[in-house]
Amino acid sequence: MExxxxTxxxxxxxxIFHPDEATQLLMTLIEDKISFHQRKDWSRRERFGETDTEGxxxxxxxxxxxxxxxxxxxxxxxxxxxxxINGNIEITLTPE
Known part of the structure; x- marks a missing residue:
């Protein structure tokens, strides 16, 4: 694959979602992403003493x-x- x-x-x-379903779905998704970045930042601060600025x-x-x-x-x-609501994930594999 050089x-x-x-992609x-x-x-x-x-x-198609009722507002209460949309709230549950979208807020859970966003909260999980926020939590992911918070954990990553915490880990970086603990290990290296620096903030994950991008996160x-x-x-x-x-x-x-x-x-x-x-x-x-x-x-x-x-x-x-x-x-x-429509949401797609696109993943591109590229060489390092």
Whole structure:
């Protein structure tokens, strides 16, 4: 696989959700990602005495995304609407 790029896609989320279901699904996903970066930062600080700057930045971005999504879900709930959610994961394998 030398000098080749291999890209694969996977459907992670696909469906129509009531606002309460969308909240549970999306907030759990985002919280898990935030927790991942927090653990990674903690580990780096314990082992090397330095902050995982990229991870801390990503936590801030995820928190903003969480707030934005909460607002959209609240809007949908107030209007009696459902939410269509599609989320794909794309993984590219590249040589080191």
């Amino acid at each position: 000098n080749e790029v291999d 694969r896609s996977y459907r992670l989320i696909s469906g 801390v930045k990503r936590i801030g971005e995820l928190r903003q995304t969480k707030a934005d999504l909460a607002a959209v879900i609240k809007e949908a709930a107030a209007a009696g609407m459902k939410l269509t």
